[in-house]
Amino acid sequence: MTKAEAIFTHELNLIHDTTIKQFVIDCFDKLCPDYFWTCPCSTTGKYHPQVSLGVGGLVRHTKLAVWWGIELLHALGTSPELKNVSTLQDEAIATLLLHDMIKNGKGLNAQGYPLDRDVTGTHGVTLADKIFNNHDIPGLDSDPFDRIYKGIAGHMGIWTTDSRYKPNNMVRPMIQAFANLIHLADYCASRKVDEIYSKLEQEKTNDITKSPAKETTKSPPCPGVRKTESRQTTAAENG
Numbered sequence: 073m074t075k076a077e078a079i080f081t082h083e084l085n086l087i088h089d090t091t092i093k094q095f096v097i098d099c100f101d102k103l104c105p106d107y108f109w110t111c112p113c114s115t116t117g118k119y120h121p122q123v124s125l126g127v128g129g130l131v132r133h134t135k136l137a138v139w140w141g142i143e144l145l146h147a148l149g150t151s152p153e154l155k156n157v158s159t160l161q162d163e164a165i166a167t168l169l170l171h172d173m174i175k176n177g178k179g180l181n182a183q184g185y186p187l188d189r190d191v192t193g194t195h196g197v198t199l200a201d202k203i204f205n206n207h208d209i210p211g212l213d214s215d216p217f218d219r220i221y222k223g224i225a226g227h228m229g230i231w232t233t234d235s236r237y238k239p240n241n242m243v244r245p246m247i248q249a250f251a252n253l254i255h256l257a258d259y260c261a262s263r264k265v266d267e268i269y270s271k272l273e274q275e276k277t278n279d280i281t282k283s284p285a286k287e288t289t290k291s292p293p294c295p296g297v298r299k300t301e302s303r304q305t306t307a308a309e310n311g
Contacts, residue, residue, distance in 0.1 A: 075109065076100035076169075079131060083138045083169055089162045091212060095220075096166045098209045100173070103202055107179050108172075113262075115176070115186065122266050130172060133261055137168045141257035153249035160250075163216050167223035167254050174199045193233035200225035200237075219250045229255035 076097055077084060087093040112129035114120040124133040141164045149160055157163065175195050177188030191198075200221045203209060211217055225237040229252075232238045239251035 074101055076104070079109070080135070080169060083135060083165060086138075086142070087162045087165050089159050091210075092159060092162045092166050092216065095210065095212055096169050099170055099203055102206055102208050103199070104173050105176075105179065107176060108174075111176060111180060113172070113175075115180065119264060120262050121264055124262075130175060134169060134172060137171065137258050137261040138165055140260045141165060141168045141254070144253055144257055144260075148249075148253055151249060153245045154253070157219070157246070157250075159216055163219050163223075163250070164253060164257070167220045167227070168257055170199065170203075170220075171196060171224050171227045171254065171258060174202070190233070193228055193231050196227045196232060197225045197234045197237050219247060222247050223251050223254040226251040227254050227258050229259065 074097055084093055084096065087096070108130055110127055112120075112126055113124035113133035114129070120129070120133060124130070124136065142161065145161055145164060148154065154160055172195070175191070176186040177191040177195060177198075179187050181187055203224070204221060212220070222237065222242060225234075226232050226239045226242065229239060235241055237251075239248055239255055242248040242251055
């Protein structure tokens with residue numbers, strides 16, 4: 073069993089197409105740098121939740137991105153552009169498992185920063201090209217491979233340096249929709265939610281949603297009620 077199979081057992085088991093699953097395993101086996109398995113997702117800690125920081129943070133971010141991808145497929149998978157892709161979930165999981173494999177380029181220096189400059193906007197395209205040019209990785213059928221390739225290349229969305237691979241610049245609607253799905257899953261997984269979670273937990277502790285105290289004074293009646301009651305009482309007394 074490879075390292076990828078051991079660590080991503082759950083995610084790989086969600087891929088039903090055996091060719092796509094083996095493609096992912098081969099990519100990890102041939103191209104994955106050692107730092108991927110131990111480094112944090114964010115070298116600065118500014119842009120990712122606490123769960124993705126520290127040792128193994130990039131692996132946890134990858135798992136979280138896959139979770140988001142599956143969740144978003146429930147809402148977006150039946151869109152006109154994607155509904156006819158028979159292996160849509162398999163392709164999305166494969167793309168998200170691979171998307172950040174070389175997030176830090178050649179590696180990190182002693183201070184924990186990437187040795188390569190400006191890898192944030194380039195690492196997706198660089199990885200896609202490495203996969204494309206590695207002849208030791210058995211290929212896929214053209215359409216699934218094209219979607220996975222473009223999804224990896226454009227997963228940084230508007231922050232992708234190469235304008236050709238920004239999702240909204242991709243020509244085919246199906247590829248554009250798939251790349252946007254991948255970008256959105258990665259974006260959701262990268263949001264620093266700790267502060268709002270903490271705030272909401274505090275509100276839960278303080279029970280700010282409890283029912284308001286009962287009123288001590290009676291609410292005024294609807295307009296005209298007192299006059300009507302008064303008239304009826306007077307009529308009864310005079311009767």
